Amino acid sequence: MRQPVALPHAYRLINHGPTVLVSAAHGGRRDVMAAAWNTVFEFEPPRIGVVIDKSTFTRGLVEASGRFALSVPCRDVADLAFTVGTTSGHDIADKFVHFGIAHAAAQTMDVPLVEGCIAWLECRVIPEPHVQQAYDLFVAEVVAAHADDRVFAHGRWRDDIPPGLATLHHVGGGRFFCAGNPVQAQRLPG
């Protein structure tokens, strides 16, 4: 079940490097794409970055609206993640309709969140024209976050995540590693 995540904990939803889905809407159009290239920049206020190529339809929506949402997909929706990552809003008027992608309303913006994912970050672009142009990097502040309480609760990832809800980490061509098998490291002597 989707539960709110406190903003100081929001970065933890993508700290471990999952592939994410980027959704955006503007002027009666909406789109969703996949983005393996993303990172956190700051804990609080939570700031993240995601690479959105100039060829994508989503990019125009992000530039026009200054808003996007990240949905964090899991193994159960790997086919969906691959599909939205290999099709374009330039060719398909509405991927949500075309592929029957269930979605929910975001809390703070008119952008669809992808159902079946396990975490969501609602983001407001921090305009950085040079890096947007040179590196396709969009820096953003997270203004609301949510997670499925089967995977993330009380500000932490759970130990007992069902295999189908493991996050996806793209290695290429629709092949993903899944995150699991947690290990607690210890400090070396010295």
Next chain:
Amino acid sequence: MRQPVALPHAYRLINHGPTVLVSAAHGGRRDVMAAAWNTVFEFEPPRIGVVIDKSTFTRGLVEASGRFALSVPCRDVADLAFTVGTTSGHDIADKFVHFGIAHAAAQTMDVPLVEGCIAWLECRVIPEPHVQQAYDLFVAEVVAAHADDRVFAHGRWRDDIPPGLATLHHVGGGRFFCAGNPVQAQRLPG
């Protein structure tokens, strides 16, 4: 065994979002730290970004030399990754000596690569003063790359990676998910 990775394949070594170790050297000092916050920016020429906080000793070495290496740690060296990520070169003159960290010479620069890791990227900073200051982001071009052929061969991650060689994905406090359990996604109909 360490083998060269062709530059057009280098981005694949971190495309799936692993935590990395950043090493650098300058003026007789060297250091190594952990960085969960990193991303790819471009396939070819391979460009990546890594967040290096102003408080780290490594940062000064990177700024002075314009060079750094990424070593990609695995489960077998989780304690090492956690240790270099929670200690500072401001307090320890040489972490390699202090913690007995085995290392090898890089191919293109005078920067140590961390042994026991499973992939390595030698990087030259692309100066971007604004994002270095505002977001602690260092953009760099990968100028040489290597990988252990037990995990990555012929430009691809292998299917049969031993559990101890799985990449680490930091979720907080020295706890990591490990990458594994690969899934091949399929395109949805439509």
